[in-house]
Amino acid sequence: MKTVVILVNPKYGGNLGAIARNMMNFDVEELRIVGTPEILDDEAYIRAVHAKNILNNAKFYSKLEDAISDIDFTVATTGAVCGDRNVNRVPITPRELAKKHSSISGTLGIVFGREDDGLKNEDVELCDILVSVPTSNKYPILNLSHAVSVILYEIYFESFSEDIPYDLNMKNASVDEKNALLRFFNEFVDRSKDVPDYRKDICKTIFKRIVGRAFISGKEANSLICVFKDKCPK
Amino acid sequence: MKTVVILVNPKYGGNLGAIARNMMNFDVEELRIVGTPEILDDEAYIRAVHAKNILNNAKFYSKLEDAISDIDFTVATTGAVCGDRNVNRVPITPRELAKKHSSISGTLGIVFGREDDGLKNEDVELCDILVSVPTSNKYPILNLSHAVSVILYEIYFESFSEDIPYDLNMKNASVDEKNALLRFFNEFVDRSKDVPDYRKDICKTIFKRIVGRAFISGKEANSLICVFKDKCPK
Structure with missing residues (x-):
């Protein structure tokens, strides 16, 4: 119209x-x-x-x-x-x-x-x-x-159907991208020798909450995955 | 906040x-x-x-x-x-x-x-x-x-939970108020001798569509009910 x-x-x-x-x-x-x-x-x-x-x-x-x-x-x-x-x-x-x-x-x-x-x-x-x-x-x-x-x-x-209608190569992280990030973070925490076992679950929960609140983009999610993927924490 | x-x-x-x-x-x-x-x-x-x-x-x-x-x-x-x-x-x-x-x-x-x-x-x-x-x-x-x-x-x-947050004694017509208006209109059409029987349904449908599009208030619905209620059309 x-x-x-x-x-x-x-x-x-x-x-x-x-x-x-x-x-x-x-x-x-x-x-x-x-x-x-x-x-x-x-x-x-x-x-x-x-x-x-x-x-x-x-x-x-x-x-x-x-x-x-x-x-x-x-x-x-x-x-x-x-x-x-x-x-x-x-x-x-x-x-x-x-x-x-x-x-x-x-x-x-x-x-x-x-x-x-x-x-x-x-x-x-x-x-x-x-x-x-x-x-x-x-x-x-x-x-x-x-x-x-x-x-x-x-x-x-x-008039926009997308969540963020800016005209650029940017898009919110998909559910899959967010879940991949959380999975890599969780595996990283599980491998970590510095985080005591009894604190691991709360760390995972806090990270998940932060990602949920942060409206992260796909680019951001993938960048963070590189941080955690296959790293060997001390 | x-x-x-x-x-x-x-x-x-x-x-x-x-x-x-x-x-x-x-x-x-x-x-x-x-x-x-x-x-x-x-x-x-x-x-x-x-x-x-x-x-x-x-x-x-x-x-x-x-x-x-x-x-x-x-x-x-x-x-x-x-x-x-x-x-x-x-x-x-x-x-x-x-x-x-x-x-x-x-x-x-x-x-x-x-x-x-x-x-x-x-x-x-x-x-x-x-x-x-x-x-x-x-x-x-x-x-x-x-x-x-x-x-x-x-x-x-x-910060508003209401549909229309204006601070006055005004509110959208409720579903009940809209339905009451439609019922009185339909009865009015049924009693009418000027509307041929084969056109009655389409008149009811059109009126219903108009009311649906019009965001009418409760006051407006009730005012229109008075127009149709118990009237004896020619």
């Missing part, structure tokens, strides 16, 4: 630059703005850094209705959650949205409101669903660009 | 303000800075908005070693993932960190590097583990304060 970010009457160019950068960080290309191109000031371009093209290609609209007219599924965002007395304001979490996102096709539009007072009720009513980032009661309102980063991150992250 | 944010030689006050705000948004109170108090300029206080106290209470250190000396578990963050040839640079995701966070006690320190070139290898070596936010190859480096927001959000979100 393609994602489009829609900003309703943003006030600060700096926020637009930060949002463009976040969009490129999380592979979202299309920015629509309810407002006029004057918002794209120097600060916007400075903060966009390598994402200036997203600003250059932004589309401008005079009304939210027009900006979402061709969007298949429209999400309003809010930091002001008003309880289930107001049915327009019953939100889901960004994680629920991300799960939904992966199961539907077409274009998803995520609508963000003004920096000072967010989306109006009439804006929310134009959308299919409401999303809110869970935050502390002490200070529930996120800065606009940070709300964008959390929501786009959740959607981006959901 | 208590969380502490540690910034190594940040350069821009604006980023510090944005980070303080993010910390308060996600219930993290303690900020440590490797650097000098001069970094807290007007821009820092402007961007902190309601989180100025976090800046006022920030502690300053001359070396990362000192800043983390009393931290139980230290996490280095990076946007530059170098593959498993460099074992110091094998990261876990923020989500894996969040899961780990909920299972250990003590103080967690999350260390963020300079805006321009991140943490040095010697900084990373002082830490227990490395975390990286998964990002697009097209533009992998997040702005500092946005990296903070994603990582603190993940840890904050993991």
Whole structure:
């Protein structure tokens, strides 16, 4: 599903630059703005850094209705959650949205409101669903660009099926690799003359726990196997 | 587990303000800075908005070693993932960190590097583990304060066991509430003289699918039950 970010009457160019950068960080290309191109000031371009093209290609609209007219599924965002007395304001979490996102096709539009007072009720009513980032009661309102980063991150992250989605030749140790490491370590301990027999089991248990907690990679597991394999401890 | 944010030689006050705000948004109170108090300029206080106290209470250190000396578990963050040839640079995701966070006690320190070139290898070596936010190859480096927001959000979100952690009298419809709504709708359809018998089943199926997709609240389910209950359709 393609994602489009829609900003309703943003006030600060700096926020637009930060949002463009976040969009490129999380592979979202299309920015629509309810407002006029004057918002794209120097600060916007400075903060966009390598994402200036997203600003250059932004589309401008005079009304939210027009900006979402061709969007298949429209999400309003809010930091002001008003309880289930107001049915327009019953939100889901960004994680629920991300799960939904992966199961539907077409274009998803995520609508963000003004920096000072967010989306109006009439804006929310134009959308299919409401999303809110869970935050502390002490200070529930996120800065606009940070709300964008959390929501786009959740959607981006959901698109991976692997445990660690970094694009490199790295992968978590498999169960077999971990078990091989533990087996070589245990044999090493059994052969060791420095570890008293009554302490051998606890050493094996501790090592196993450490490996379990450490999220080790296959490369790391194999490197450690070389440490213990067929060594003859004193 | 208590969380502490540690910034190594940040350069821009604006980023510090944005980070303080993010910390308060996600219930993290303690900020440590490797650097000098001069970094807290007007821009820092402007961007902190309601989180100025976090800046006022920030502690300053001359070396990362000192800043983390009393931290139980230290996490280095990076946007530059170098593959498993460099074992110091094998990261876990923020989500894996969040899961780990909920299972250990003590103080967690999350260390963020300079805006321009991140943490040095010697900084990373002082830490227990490395975390990286998964990002697009097209533009992998997040702005500092946005990296903070994603990582603190993940840890904050993991602390909830409920589906929707908003602090209000709102809850998702239970299975019973959804089933009651479907039952009343189905009876309504069965009584209807306008829906031909051969179309009744498909109407029931479509309605069930819509309710399933809609993340409806208990309040919404009960409101809709009133629409269908004991009505006598034409």
